[in-house]
Amino acid sequence: MKHIHDFIIVGSGASGSVIAHELMLAGADVLMLEAGKRFSAGTFPDNELDANAQLMWNGGMDASKDASTLFIRGKVVGGGTIINQCLLDRFDDIAWDSWRSQSGIDFFNSQAMSSHYDSVESHLALHYMEKQDWNTNAELYVKVFEQKGYQWAPLRRGQSDCGKGNDCMTCLGGCPRGSKQSMLETFLPKAEKLGLRIQSETTVREIIHGPSFVTVYGYQQGRPVTLHARKVVLASGALGTTELLLRSQLHDILPALGRGFHCHPQWMTVGMFNATIDSHKGAFQAVKSDEPRFRAAGFKLENVFAGPIAIGLLKPGYGFEHQRFMKQYRNMACIEVAVRDQAPGTIRLNNRDRLEIDKPLSDIDRQKANNGNQLVADMFRDLGANEVMTSPLQIGLHLMGGCSIGQDERQSVVNERFQVHGLRNLYIADSSIFPNAPGINPSLTIMAISHKAAQNMLGDCGVTSAFKKQVPGVANV
């Protein structure tokens, strides 16, 4: 006889892990499926090449249709939170107001979301980067901001104890110290203690929504698997969740599916100095722009750097010139421009059944990038750089949209209870539901929204918080 779980969650990143934890607290029977492998602090790859190959979809080389943008997303238990920098910011009123006006959803405001932020933050160790955390790259960043009269602020990062003298850039390939507050260090172990089962290396291909349960078809290490649950939560990220609904042939009933894709496109500029900068040493990100003029202009400037493979990829050309450039790795300072992109892209399956992401840059977004990049180039010249290189390659790390939330079924995919329109046993609360680009680090808000969504899911099963405390299981959902 087939087993029907209460919930199956597809994806173990920021959204899936928070939802799993909340459902487990209510005693539900939950199975989590994850395409990637499971690693731990002691087993993460120890170099950039292996980390790209083993922790990311397509080795971190998912490109847009016109090959102008590289999209990077985690494929590992813990999802994007394993390979991200864990900078955790709440949305400001500018972001909430634009979400509310685009989606028509009232709870998108700081007040209504604050208890959900409070709740997820209570599970995270949060650290404001202090002056003693700065490396030379951060010092240069602050120096030029102060010279020019721009506001900056310390970054808030999810980390417990990184210790002294550690080079945190390694964390982009999984934190070997168990300090970065990825899902593997926070929500997942707590949920597993409550009985969550995680099936890794299982890629879901299709779902079929029935009146009393949902069937999930996939492959575990190449072998077909068929599973059932009363309710299914898609938490596979903007590209993964959208792809799953497209593969499930749901575009006919969901006209907005695949639309509204955003990615905060980023450009890195390197300033070359005679002195040793060692931007890869210590905390490689410590400060951020906090300048209202930049927010109004639709971009932010990030104090950042990257490993040698990534820097090598960003520099155009080859041969002696490329070698000359890379030999100066220890002399590089770096600032990145991240644009709050207005023009949405589309996600679809092409005629070779492959995911195709169309994200051309609109004139207005290009102008924002040019303004930001020019500012950074001027900053490096003012600091005395003898060479400045802005990479032509755009990078998308914050992948958002494709299944946006809203009240209008023609313009959105998910309703305000986080159910897919017309399919009440199918829920989504991950980065795919973003109605537009907030211009702010997204993962803390993904967690907060997912916390809210999990409460709705339990409510839809008739589980109230009072009931949750008294009854250990929700087997009757």
Ligand SMILES: Cc1cc2nc3c(=O)[nH]c(=O)nc-3n(C[C@H](O)[C@H](O)[C@H](O)COP(=O)(O)OP(=O)(O)OC[C@H]3O[C@@H](n4cnc5c(N)ncnc54)[C@H](O)[C@@H]3O)c2cc1C
């Ligand atoms: C290098 C980098 C740095 C970043 N830095 C920050 C930062 O500092 N702050 C911040 O807020 N954000 C940051 N981000 C973005 C952040 O990590 C993501 O926005 C966030 O993880 C998205 O959460 P999610 O739950 O929507 O999806 P994810 O966390 O991406 O999780 C989705 C999971 O679903 C799995 N999956 C996908 N398809 C399937 C399938 N068909 N079957 C089974 N499993 C599937 C994936 O393997 C993945 O594990 C960064 C991202 C990158 C790449």
